[in-house]
Each structure stands twice: as structure tokens, then as C-alpha cells.
Amino acid sequence: MNRPVVLKAMPWIFTLALLLAWEGAARLFALPVYILPAPTVIAASIVEYWPAIWKNSLQTLYTTLLGFLLAVAGGMALGLAVGWSRFIYAGLYPLMIGFNAIPKVAVVPVLVIWFGIGTVPAVLTAFLIAFFPIVVNVATGLATIEPEAEDVLRALGAKKLDIMLKVGIPRSMPYFFGSLKVAITLAFVGSVISETVAANSGLGHLMLSAQSQFNVPLVFAGLVMLAVEGIVMYALMAWLEMRMTGWAHRSGQNPAG
Numbered sequence: 073m074n075r076p077v078v079l080k081a082m083p084w085i086f087t088l089a090l091l092l093a094w095e096g097a098a099r100l101f102a103l104p105v106y107i108l109p110a111p112t113v114i115a116a117s118i119v120e121y122w123p124a125i126w127k128n129s130l131q132t133l134y135t136t137l138l139g140f141l142l143a144v145a146g147g148m149a150l151g152l153a154v155g156w157s158r159f160i161y162a163g164l165y166p167l168m169i170g171f172n173a174i175p176k177v178a179v180v181p182v183l184v185i186w187f188g189i190g191t192v193p194a195v196l197t198a199f200l201i202a203f204f205p206i207v208v209n210v211a212t213g214l215a216t217i218e219p220e221a222e223d224v225l226r227a228l229g230a231k232k233l234d235i236m237l238k239v240g241i242p243r244s245m246p247y248f249f250g251s252l253k254v255a256i257t258l259a260f261v262g263s264v265i266s267e268t269v270a271a272n273s274g275l276g277h278l279m280l281s282a283q284s285q286f287n288v289p290l291v292f293a294g295l296v297m298l299a300v301e302g303i304v305m306y307a308l309m310a311w312l313e314m315r316m317t318g319w320a321h322r323s324g325q326n327p328a329g
Contacts, residue, residue: 109289114296117289128278129297132263135191135274136301139198140259146199147206147255148248154207155214155244156236165211172204177265184270194266194274201262202255209251213244249313256305260298 091111097103098110105113118125154161176197183193214236225235267276275294282290 106286106288109292113289114292117287117293118296121290121293124278125275125293125297128273128275128294129301131191131273132194132260132267132275132298133301135194135266136198136256136259136263136305139195139262140202140256142195142199143202143206143255143259144252147203147251148210151207151210151244151248152214152236152241155211155240161211161215168204168207176201176262177269180266180269183266189270189272191271193270194263197266198259198262201265202259205251205254205258206248209247210244213247214240216243246313246317249309249317252309252313253306256309257302260302260305264298 095110095112098108098113103110109117150164154164179200180193180197183196187193187196225239230238263274264276267274268280271277275298279291279294282288282294
């Protein structure tokens, strides 16, 4: 049997096995729908409420991608600055760690006071939660340049800017593109957190409304849509990583694994 084909089929096989086990357990133990709906019930809910699910899914995807793009731009810039200067690293890194330790759900009310209920708090929450991994990875890539390589370049007359442009930035690219896979999933978390606290649209708002009506199948339908969007965006980031930094991975290794 073709090993690569089997490896590619394994996610589908495991997902199907999970759904079958879930369906069987729900029917065998006669679990109430309001406790744990079966996959077939969730699928029927998706079909029934598809217009609302589709509309809110697009809203969540929009806020997530916008916050993610802001995090990419800001994280790349700050990561280069932190990795460039030890003084900036010493000054900013503790502050970033402290801010990252604050639960973002506690920041949402402040954002609502500043910007009101709606899209802006969701975008900013996605940005804040996806920002830190990008900064850390880019800074790590710059900070771990081999001292021998720096010594050789300096001996050849290279300045610090030359070292950063010719060695530092290319070396940090695998770290950067690897961090995108983490950041995009965290961005979804940020968007949904904000939508459940202060929004009038999005999957988080939809699930919160369904919860208040004890419509548990619709809640799970929202979770399924979030999972699908997250998987698709993660796969896109993994493909982008392979396209841009395939040279940094050993033959036969899959960076998405």
C-alpha cells in the first residue's frame, strides 16, 4: 500500500471513526439533545440554520483575518526590533510577557468602552492574542544567529545592518512562517471571545444566542464551523510555510506535522 496516500488519508479516517463512535454513543446511551447531540442532529441543524450560520461565519472569518493581518505586520516589525537590539529586548520583552499573561477576555470590556460593541473589539482582540507568538518567533530567529557567522561577516567588513539583512532576516523566516500556524488559530480564539462578550454578529454571538435558547445542536453547529475555518486557515498557513521556507526543512519532513 502506498504509504504517502495512507498518511494523507489518516486524518479523514480518524475523523470518520470519531464521528461514528460519537453517533453510536449518543444512540446507545440515549443522550438528550440538550446534553450531547449526535453528529446527525448537528448536521441537520447546520442545514436548517445555514443562512444564519453562513452569514455569521463570514463575519468571524473577516474579523479573524483582519486581526491576524495586523498581528503579522506588527509582530514582524516588533520582532525585528526586539531581535535587533539587546536594549530593546531587555526593555520590551518583560512588558510583552506581562501583557500576554493578561486573559484577553478581561481586555474586551476595555475595548468596548473605547470603540463600542461590534467589529472593532473583535479585530483588536484577535490582533492582541495572535501578536505575541509572531514577535517571539521572529525575535528568536534573529537572536540565535551563530556567533561564528557574525564574526566572519564582521571580518569581511559587514555592518550590523548587513548582517541583519543578509543573515538575520532569512534565518528568521522559518520561525516567522511557523508562527503563522499558531497565530491564525489563536486569532480565531480572540474573535470568538469578543463576539461572545460584546458583538451583535459572528459565530460567537450566534452560539451565545443559541445557548440562551437551549438550542444545543446550533451551538455545536457553530463549533463545527469554527473548526472547519480553523483547519482551512491552518492548512493555508502550512502550505505558505512550505512554499516560502521549504529549503529550511529536511527532506521528507512535513512542517505542518
